[in-house]
Amino acid sequence: MAVYRAHVLICGGTGCVSSGAREVMSAFKEELAKRKLDREVMVVQTGCHGMCEMGPIVVVYPEGTFYCRVEIGDVAEIVEEHLYKGRIVERLLYSLSGSIEKVPHYKDIPFYSKQERIALHNCGYINPDNIEEYIARDGYQALAKAVKEMSPEDVLQEVKTSGLRGRGGGGFPTGLKWEFCRKAAGTKKYTICNADEGDPGAFMDRSILEGDPHAVIEGMMLGAYAMGADEGYIYCRAEYPLAIKRLNRAIGQAEEYGLLGERILDTSFSFHLHVKEGAGAFVCGEETALMASIEGERGMPRPRPPFPANRGLWGKPSNINNVETWANVPAIIRNGGAWYAAIGTEKSKGTKVFALTGKVKHTGLVEVPMGISIREIVFELGGGIINDKKFKAVQIGGPSGGCLTEEHLDLPVDYESLTAAGAIMGSGGLVVMDEETCMVDVAKFFLEFTQRESCGKCVPCREGTKQMLLLLEKITAGEGTMEDLTTLEELAHMVKDMSLCGLGQTAPNPVLTTLRYFRHEYEAHIRDRKCPALACTKLITYAIDREKCRKCGLCAKKCPVDCIAGDRQTPYVIDQNRCIKCGSCFEVCPFSAVTKS
Incomplete structure (x- = not known):
């Protein structure tokens, strides 16, 4: 059996494959063969390393050097500098958020710092297509x-x-x-x-x-x-x-x-x-x-x-x-x-794998001991909220789970604690939301999913989720009443208590938890006809500040329905009767003259 002085592990999970990992792997094999290093360095396709948004990921052993977002054009440099001359390619290393400091070693990256891998023991380390590597x-x-x-x-x-x-x-x-x-x-x-x-x-x-x-x-x-x-x-x-x-x-x-x-x-x-x-x-x-x-x-x-x-x-x-x-x-x-x-808490043993997604800096797959806090997962492993915006909520447990708030950040992640807070562990979905997220819209999103996926066998789930969804659509359109809010809550409890299977029994959870912790947002949609997060399209108004407008015309050029008028002498104005509220003008204005309210 050949003995190699180095191994190049390339992530072959779906996330990295979709961003070009297979092409990177082929490039490594070609470059190593060209330099006659293919008998000294082995290229190995592995499973998911977990840090999906950093892909394609390449890890070089025995050092454990972690290269991220590697492209085909980077391969020759890694082979020349690292594998031939023994010098790390610093520009491809992971860097701490908001810092120019580079982290060369896999084990020192904060994303992996508090993980304890049991179910993911081999993911990212072995070639899943080779039984001998599993046996080893x-x-x-x-x-x-x-x-x-x-x-x-x-x-x-x-x-x-x-x-x-x-x-x-x-x-x-x-x-x-x-x-x-x-x-x-x-x-x-x-x-x-x-x-x-x-x-x-x-x-x-x-x-x-x-x-x-x-x-x-x-x-x-x-x-x-x-x-x-x-x-x-x-x-x-x-x-x-x-x-x-x-x-x-x-x-x-x-x-x-x-x-x-x-x-x-x-x-x-x-x-x-x-x-x-x-x-x-x-x-x-x-x-x-x-x-x-x-x-x-x-x-x-x-x-x-x-x-x-x-x-x-x-x-x-x-x-x-x-x-x-x-x-x-x-x-x-x-x-x-x-x-x-010996791992975990008294009633929740071992570890749990979570898919960390949403408005968090480092999305991906993490396996952590039971009892770790939500704060540790989001801010230490996940690196905090994108653009350092304010944390608002986390949806844990998928469409059957519930939304937890800032006051739950120090809640231990275990079955009993999550259930007491109105959520569930679920299979492991963990979606992070920031201050710009509308919690009523979130409840509607998850209910749209469960309502669509209902098999229709039992009436409480089939009809109850449909009526709940209609009420949420009415509220997010600014047409709801306080009576609708009462009906929505009553329906949610009915569906939860009377549905045949787990889909219907847990479908109301996003609605019930957002009503429990964010009722004021529901009431704002109903009483004020406003979406506090400025996320519900029908409740948003775009306008142009005459003082800030520089008459550049970019907003008018971008508007898909030609509802913005003005010229080089006159500040631009939006025709509110024709505006479809797509937000294009808000996105392109370089002077922050377009307001959103």
């Missing part, structure tokens, strides 16, 4: 330990001891869920991975599947061993083609190595795994709808009981966990449940 990082050691040294009851007990809870949003104790399935009558059982990640702005599961598919496979095999299952399904939405491609390749490699299939590692344990592509319905994230979809039926929730643990896929006992949950299991079995339980 202790991959399949947990499986070997389980089938050779542990009974199914031992594996189950370690998961119970760990305190691992479902990372898909419900937070139900994983070990207890497995125990229900293990004790269920029947010899045919299934383990299922829910990879139907559909929350707006969420990409936790996708990144794990793209960056470390074998961890999910190994986790599912450990679960199957503990529960007595011999067959499993990974239900992944078809919008994740790269994840599906890498999953199928990983399954094929595991079968080739005798780690998946019949008589695994020369034991009596057998397990077969399939990938099922979903059509992208958000409701299929609900476990009974997901199973219906695998069976070839329309993805619609079923009443419970019976629960899947007793009567699930094709009527057989089944267990469903999401991607992140399964990815934690190998580390728990390798290191012991007590090791995992």
